[in-house]
Amino acid sequence: MLSFLSYGFMQRALVVGLFISAVCAILGVFLILRRDAMIGHGLAHMTFAGVALGLFLHVWPMTTALAVAVLSALGIIKLREKAGVYEDTAIGIFSSIGMASGIVLVSMARSFNVSLMSYLFGNILAISPAELWVSVALTGIVLFIVILFYQDLLFITFDSESAKSSGIKVSQLEMILAVLTAITAVLGMKVVGLLLVAALLVIPSAAGLQIAGNFHEAMVLAVLIAVFSVTFGLVTAFYWDLPASGAIILFASLFFISALAVRIVKTGFA
């Protein structure tokens, strides 16, 4: 059964998948409870523009994707805070700009090829050793920052007004959360692709939130659901020759449906 682990590419896929999905799940809990779940979707579209820019400039697309995603995350926050644009409107505007500039840049770079497809749909089985180390290092940094700011992030997520009246720098923390989400969206691109990265940010966390009794439990459950989804998805993809990204998200969706059913049985419909 564990013979798939004898392959180097499967080992790399599993390590990267577990790390990145865990971070996605943790950030996802904050995003969902802050009603910011769609920011992952918007940043994924901007990441597409970043990838296209990399292909156009002939530089490693991961670096341009990171730069564009982080700047977009800050842009969405500023558009909301300073210009008074609603958050979902700001996300809609940025995701449209991302998609439009991505299409134009890809066309100019004449890069409608396998490489682009791997960014759009993910190619976790083709992760190189260098990508593995970059992903693990970035994941570690994101995790470390979340641990440092855990209590502050919980406070602003639950009651940002009271947090502000306690001297917590709410605007700065919102920026930090947005930047971490941007980095995570770029990392998630390698696991499930740009088209499904928002699902990795939302579905395992949404599943955990259905059955958790407290915030800490929600985090743990979300992470467990995310890592089981990646593991089952990868194994299924390996043995049944299926696309790993689709299999991972379908398993996460199954977990969500099960968790929702458990919650409804326990408490009834909301």
Add this chain to the structure above:
Amino acid sequence: MSDHQSLISVQNVNFTYGSTVVLSDITIEITEGDFLAIIGPNGSGKTTLLKLILGLLRPTSGRVQLFGQDIERFSYWKKLGYVPQKATHIDPFFPVSTQEVVAMGLLSSKKFPRFITSSDRKVIDKALELVDMEKFKSTRIGELSGGQQQRIFIARAIVNKPDVLFLDEPTTGVDAATQSRFYDMLDVLNRIQNITIVLVTHDIGVVSKYVTKVACLNQKLIFHGNHEEFCQSSIVEHFLRGEQHLICHRH
């Protein structure tokens, strides 16, 4: 006037939202030990005034000082406790235990990085005990009744032993019996724990037996003085219109 120390000073504050004047030329002094009710009709600027004092909004002009510091430079956040208006309207599915909610109140006294230690947990338990909610420390806050949730938010606001406790319409949607027990608890905090209380309410009839001072707003400051003066002023008639009974002697 009392010889107690002045804790909060609001001087000639104006606040406009677009072209709408919300507050005009407000000057209020809050001293140590006060139980101040800020009253006024809906839209009179009560909550806005509270948010200006807490630094959640910036005045268009005028000055707000807390403990002798301008609000822009204020740093003793642990001296303040705040129970917001929406405390009775929380998301029932938000997965946060009462213990986690009360722990949030400790963050203002901690330096970065802020972690909750085992000694903090004892302090949290004590705060829950003080509001008679220790049995519910692991319960998700959404599972509690409105009155019980209010007690948790009070516990969060007092866990740091603040000098001043601010409450914005804290009993909205709470039944009369629970309201009475709630104000009894505030009275104990004010008298026994010596916490200065600033309470925004539109319901002076209910809180009148507890408060020591009243500030009456309607965009402008109509009245600001002690409770006895308020009872004797013509403003009482205007506010109550015979609909409520005002108790003019503090217990």
